[in-house]
Amino acid sequence: MGGYAGQILYIDLSTGSIEKKPLDMDYARKHIGGLGFGTQIYLDLIKNHPDFDALSEANPFVLMTGPLTGLKINGVARWTVGTKSPLTGFWGDANVGGYFGARLKFAGYDGIVITGKAEKPSYIFINDDDVEIRDAQKYWGKDIYETTDELSADLKTESKKPGQVVCIGPAGEQLIKFASIINNKRHVAGRTGMGTVWGSKNLKAIYVSGSGSLEVSNPDKLKELKEELKTVYEESIVIDALRSSGTPAHIDVGIISGDIPIKNWQMTDWDDIDEIGPGAIEEKLFAGHKTCYGCSIACKKDAEVKDGPYKMEKGPSPEYETVGTFGPMCLNTNIESIAKANDICNRYGIDTITCGATIAFAIECFENGLITETDTEGIKLTWGNAEAIVKMTEKIAKKEGFGALLAEGSAKAALKIGKNASDFLTTVKGLEAPMHDPRGAHGYGLAYGISPRGACHEASLNFNVEGGAQYIPEIETLSKDYEEFSSDERAQLNVACQDYGMFFSSCAVFCNLGSTPLTATHAISMVNYVTGFDYTLDEIINIGKRVWYLKRGLTNLFGARAKDDRLPKRLMTEMDDGPTEGSVPDMDKMLSEFYELRSFNENGIPTKKVLEDVGLQDLAALLNNV
Amino acid sequence: MGMFKTAEKLEEVLVGFFKLMADTPVIADKLLKSNLIIRFNYADPDLVVVVDASGDKLDVRPHDTDTKAIVEMSMSADIAHRFWFGMVNLTKALTRKEMVAKGPIPKVLKLLPAIKPSYAMYPQYLEANGFGEYNITKAYTPPSA
Numbered sequence: 001m002g003g004y005a006g007q008i009l010y011i012d013l014s015t016g017s018i019e020k021k022p023l024d025m026d027y028a029r030k031h032i033g034g035l036g037f038g039t040q041i042y043l044d045l046i047k048n049h050p051d052f053d054a055l056s057e058a059n060p061f062v063l064m065t066g067p068l069t070g071l072k073i074n075g076v077a078r079w080t081v082g083t084k085s086p087l088t089g090f091w092g093d094a095n096v097g098g099y100f101g102a103r104l105k106f107a108g109y110d111g112i113v114i115t116g117k118a119e120k121p122s123y124i125f126i127n128d129d130d131v132e133i134r135d136a137q138k139y140w141g142k143d144i145y146e147t148t149d150e151l152s153a154d155l156k157t158e159s160k161k162p163g164q165v166v167c168i169g170p171a172g173e174q175l176i177k178f179a180s181i182i183n184n185k186r187h188v189a190g191r192t193g194m195g196t197v198w199g200s201k202n203l204k205a206i207y208v209s210g211s212g213s214l215e216v217s218n219p220d221k222l223k224e225l226k227e228e229l230k231t232v233y234e235e236s237i238v239i240d241a242l243r244s245s246g247t248p249a250h251i252d253v254g255i256i257s258g259d260i261p262i263k264n265w266q267m268t269d270w271d272d273i274d275e276i277g278p279g280a281i282e283e284k285l286f287a288g289h290k291t292c293y294g295c296s297i298a299c300k301k302d303a304e305v306k307d308g309p310y311k312m313e314k315g316p317s318p319e320y321e322t323v324g325t326f327g328p329m330c331l332n333t334n335i336e337s338i339a340k341a342n343d344i345c346n347r348y349g350i351d352t353i354t355c356g357a358t359i360a361f362a363i364e365c366f367e368n369g370l371i372t373e374t375d376t377e378g379i380k381l382t383w384g385n386a387e388a389i390v391k392m393t394e395k396i397a398k399k400e401g402f403g404a405l406l407a408e409g410s411a412k413a414a415l416k417i418g419k420n421a422s423d424f425l426t427t428v429k430g431l432e433a434p435m436h437d438p439r440g441a442h443g444y445g446l447a448y449g450i451s452p453r454g455a456c457h458e459a460s461l462n463f464n465v466e467g468g469a470q471y472i473p474e475i476e477t478l479s480k481d482y483e484e485f486s487s488d489e490r491a492q493l494n495v496a497c498q499d500y501g502m503f504f505s506s507c508a509v510f511c512n513l514g515s516t517p518l519t520a521t522h523a524i525s526m527v528n529y530v531t532g533f534d535y536t537l538d539e540i541i542n543i544g545k546r547v548w549y550l551k552r553g554l555t556n557l558f559g560a561r562a563k564d565d566r567l568p569k570r571l572m573t574e575m576d577d578g579p580t581e582g583s584v585p586d587m588d589k590m591l592s593e594f595y596e597l598r599s600f601n602e603n604g605i606p607t608k609k610v611l612e613d614v615g616l617q618d619l620a621a622l623l624n625n626v
Numbered sequence: 627m628g629m630f631k632t633a634e635k636l637e638e639v640l641v642g643f644f645k646l647m648a649d650t651p652v653i654a655d656k657l658l659k660s661n662l663i664i665r666f667n668y669a670d671p672d673l674v675v676v677v678d679a680s681g682d683k684l685d686v687r688p689h690d691t692d693t694k695a696i697v698e699m700s701m702s703a704d705i706a707h708r709f710w711f712g713m714v715n716l717t718k719a720l721t722r723k724e725m726v727a728k729g730p731i732p733k734v735l736k737l738l739p740a741i742k743p744s745y746a747m748y749p750q751y752l753e754a755n756g757f758g759e760y761n762i763t764k765a766y767t768p769p770s771a
Contacts, residue, residue, distance in 0.1 A: 237720040237731055244732035252738045253717055256745070269742075279736050468718025484715065516721075579712055579745075 001025050002217035003067030003530040005105040008037070009131060011124060013201055014057060014116030018131050023110055028067070029533055032543055033110065034080040035093055036507035038062035039550040041113055042082060047618050050557050054086040054193075055175060055200035057117035063104075063206075064111035066509035067531050070102035070214050070293065073226065074233065075514025076526075077101060077292035080506065084558060085192035086200070087177040087354070087409050088430035091452050091554035094180075094194050095505060095512075097292035098187025103164040106210025118202040123151070123167075126208040127159040136204035143347040144169040144182045145315075151207050159209030167205035168195040169349025174399045175199050176407040178354040182346065186290065186300060186316035190351040192431060192453050217532030225525055229517075233297075236517040238469045242299040245278035247320035247513065252277055258440040258579030259467075261433075262328040263383065264360040265426055265570045268437060268578040275333040276323055285339050287314045297514045303339045310340035310390065318342035318352070324435030325356020330363055330389050337386035341393040348397035354409055357432035359392050361410040362402075364424040370417055376402045425568045429454035429560060438571060438585050441466045443482075443490035443497075445585030449565040450494065450594060452551035458512055460548075461501035462494055474520040474537060475500060487586035491593035502544035502551075546614040549606055552598075553619040557626065562604035565591055628704040629760060633671040636703050639757050640668075641675060641688050643710065646751055647744055648684035656740035657684055662733060665695035668703045697729035711763060712745035 010019040031037050045060045052058035061083045068076035079101030085092025104112070107126050114124075118133065121140040125132045139147045147167045155163055164183060172179035172195035179195030180188050189195075198204070216222050233239050241249035251273065254260040258268035274280060285303035292300070303317035318326070318338050322345070326338045345352045359381075365371045366381035373380060379388045379395075379402075395403025405413050411430045414421040426433045431454025438445030443466040444457065451459035464470035465478050472478035477496035482489060500520070504510050508527055510518065518526075524535050572584050594600075599610035611620035630636040647653045657679045666675045676690040687693070701709075705724055708714050716738070719725040727734065749763045 237727060238717070240731050241735060249732060249735060252735045256712065256738050256742050257715065273739050277736070277739065278732070468715045468721055471718075471722060484713065 001028070002215045002532050003071075003527075004028055004033070005065075005108050005110045005212070005214070007109050008041075009109050009112045009126075011112060011114050011131070011133065012116045013114060013118040013122065013133065013203060016133055018133070020109075020131075028531075030543070031547075032503065032507035032527070032540075033066035034064050034078075034507045034509040035082055035551070036502075036543060036547050037111055038064040038080055038082045038093070039547055039554065043550060043554065043619060045113070045115065047622060050622060052084070054084040054089065054197060057115075057201065059084045059197060059200075061114040061197055061201070062111065063114070065101040065105055066507060067527060068508060068510070070105040071216070071530065072294035073526070074229070074295050074297055075511035076509070077295055078505070078509040078511050079104070080509055081181060081189045081194050083194065083197045085453065086175070086196045087193040088454050090429055090454065090558045090560050091551055092192030092194065093453055093551070094189035094191050095458065095509060096181075096183065096187050096189040097295075097511060098164075098183035099293045100164045100166045100183040100187070100206075100208065102293040103161075103208045103210050105214060106161070106212045107208050108210065108212055112206070114201065114203065117200065121202050121204050123203070123205040123207060125155065125158075126206065126210075127163070128209070128211055139167075139204050140173060141170060144349050145185050145347055147205055148185050151205055155207050155209075160211045161209050163207045163209035165205055165207050167349075168198045168203075169347060171348040171350045171397055171399070171407075172196055172199035173204075176350055176396070176399055177409050177412070178351040180349050180351050182349055185346065187292065188346070188351075191353065191456065193351075195349050216530050218529040222526070222529040225522065225529060229522065232517045232522070238516050239297055239514075242297055242513055245282070246299045246301045246317065248278050248281055248318070248323050250320045251323065254436075256579065258575075259437050260324060260328055261426075261435055261437050263331050264329055264364045264424060265437070268439070268575055268580050270328055270331075272333045273328070276327040276335045276338060280335045281317065281323075284335050285317055287317075290316075292511075292514075295511075295514050299513055305336045305339055308336060309387065310334070310336040312340050312343045315343055316346055321435050322352040322356065325353055325360065326389060326393075329356055329360040329435070331383040332386050332389055333384065334386035337390050340390050344390070344393045344397050350397055353434055354432045355393060355396055357426055358396070358406050358410040358413065359389055361424050361426070362392065362406055362413070365417055365421050370419050370421050371402075423569060426570050427455060427568060428566070429555070429564050431455050433571060436463055436467070437580060438567070439575060439580040439583050440485070442485070442487040442583075442585035442590070443493050445567055445571065445587060446490050446494050446590040446594060447497070448571075449567055449587060449591065450552075452555040458505070460494065460498040461504060461512070462497040464512055464516060465497050466490075466493060470516045472500060472520050485580070485583045487590050490585075490590050491597055494594060495597050498548045499541045499544040502547040503540040506547055507543065542614070546616060549611060549614050549616055550619060553606060553611065553616065553623055556605045556623055557619075560604065562602065565604055628670045628702060629707055630671055630703050633673050636668065636671050636673050637675075637688050639752070639760060640673070640706065641686060642755060643748060643751055644675065644677060644686040646747065647741070648686055650743075650747070652743055653741060654684045657737060658682075660733060660737055662697055662737070663693060663695045664697045664699060664734070665690070665693070666706070667698060667700040668706055669700070670702050670704070673703065695729070697727065697731070697734055699725060699727050699734075701725040707760065708762070710744060710748040713762075
């Protein structure tokens with residue numbers, strides 16, 4: 001059978017046990033890969049004791065590749081991680097590119113299941129069959145860049161092929177609630193605090209080197225498909241924009257549609273947008289193109305600031321979301337300072353969306369007198385104060401002074417700050433919303449509301465489809481035209497985006513950027529040619545549906561209810577002018593329709609019957625008892 | 627049949643608007659920095675317009691099929707009309723080939739923030755120039771009100 005490496009590693013950090021379990025092909029067919037494997041394995045591990053803290057050793061961690069990971073095809077370098085989130089308290093997951101997933105498969109593993117907690121700082125060493133838990137005290141306290149460089153240098157003689165490092169920084173070690181896991185200094189599993197869970201387990205890094213290769217079941221057919229896709233990619237405007245400017249290309253499009261939240265979601269129009277747009281990035285930061293394994297698109301960019309207060313050596317350039325949170329959200333026009341804030345987040349290992357959005361929240365608290373310079377140790381947290389934004393980013397990353405409060409995320413910080421601080425929140429289920437405004441595309445509002453991991457534009461394909469970058473002609477709901485600034489039919493759209501999206505970007509695991517031009521026929525054919533399975537559209541939709549219910553069910557199991565599906569007041573406030581003037585999503589209507597389509601009860605929990613119908617008997621039994 | 631019954635009317639409306647943009651420094655100055663020459667190919671009704679930003683002034687030339695354009699944009703006249711109201715999801719239109727673009731598209735995308743003020747200008751321009759029947763803005767309020 002092609003595509004798969006054929007084994008899953010089970011590592012118990014408490015006991016030091018390392019077990020290699022063969023991947024059963026019936027299981028592979030049923031779950032595809034990625035979080036299809038990960039969520040099911042996770043549920044099986046916790047179903048007998050589902051009540052635990054995210055930072056306890058009872059919280060397992062799953063890291064899974066897909067059947068395509070490691071092949072030289074555009075947009076398939078992705079791999080996934082999942083666990084209970086310490087930021088939200090609910091199910092958390094992230095999807096990441098880079099080189100680690102490919103190397104893990106070349107070493108012979110489709111994924112790693114990590115349980116328990118190491119007694120002392122440790123890292124996992126994988127060199128083909130050789131798997132060890134090793135002492136990481138030498139690397140503890142070091143930042144992401146240092147850890148990556150030093151581990152790579154220290155271990156290069158121990159493996160035939162160069163290894164890949166995925167690690168946490170000091171932020172994960174210090175249990176900052178939105179710590180990330182980073183491969184090769186730039187490929188970030190950022191959202192929901194995946195790195196914090198590693199920190200709680202005393203797990204600093206995984207080093208992997210693999211000398212094997214992957215088989216493809218039908219190489220001739222795959223070659224034909226890759227040939228066909230050359231033209232598809234050449235004609236894709238999205239790919240063209242990504243190649244040129246990376247994800248910040250969206251700034252120019254987003255500003256005309258009102259998609260970019262400005263001044264902590266209080267504005268959608270900003271005369272200074274060019275100061276931080278792709279043109280400014282090209283002129284002031286650009287230092288080269290970078291890519292993920294096997295992908296020719298190279299949407300990643302390098303940045304360098306050669307002098308001035310925000311000097312930074314050549315490294316990852318800020319992505320769209322990062323520019324959004326540290327730029328327009330804070331009314332910050334200084335693109336070099338945004339690059340510096342991004343550099344700090346990458347070195348310490350924290351999520352730039354939550355960090356930037358939390359600083360924007362704090363600025364609003366400061367401007368409204370809820371906090372003062374006494375609280376912030378002399379930092380004037382005012383709109384557009386680039387120096388203050390960078391200083392506060394560093395304080396958060398170091399968990400220092402007022403930064404320690406913000407290191408809990410904005411929702412918990414609002415509780416401590418009190419007064420009307422919660423009015424300035426932009427969180428759903430404790431996760432700060434990304435830089436796409438549902439007042440312009442109402443389906444985003446529903447997507448943020450019902451996403452199992454909190455406000456997220458990547459939790460399904462809704463952003464790609466409703467936003468217009470992707471359409472799936474084989475599925476009517478994903479190819480029809482929807483009335484703009486309307487909440488009509490968004491429940492149906494979200495269901496379809498979840499079901500197909502779970503197959504596409506959670507299980508297969510396609511990249512939501514580099515694979516946007518693919519139709520369902522392309523995507524399913526690719527999986528079939530690689531694996532040798534004969535999936536149909538109906539089958540992959542049913543698998544996607546089951547994975548979505550499993551994610552949602554885990555979030556319900558961890559306590560989420562209907563009240564947690566609501567958008568914060570700030571995102572539901574009409575704008576007086578600009579492209580989205582007078583428009584807010586009708587959440588009552590969309591949630592009501594969505595609950596009916598998904599067979600949720602009034603508490604926002606899927607009924608026992610629907611869970612059993614999709615094959616989640618264990619989850620049905622668990623949720624029946626809550 | 628689209629909104630515009632004749633190519634002459636389309637030309638009168640759209641070319642007039644392009645010329646207004648060319649005379650509006652806040653827009654024209656930024657477009658001129660691009661040095662782009664864009665040919666718009668409209669259908670239903672058919673019309674070709676070149677917007678030339680390669681010189682000192684923004685030059686708008688209807689029926690110019692000779693100039694070698696850097697970018698070619700093809701779309702229906704209705705899509706073009708809706709675009710200037712800010713009512714077209716540009717990403718969707720390009721992805722679904724409701725607009726077909728050829729040339730260095732990332733350079734064109736970078737012009738979008740520059741032309742954003744034109745969205746507010748277009749309904750006002752239509753009303754002020756006797757093209758009120760083409761104003762599809764639901765809540766349009768004349769500037770004098």
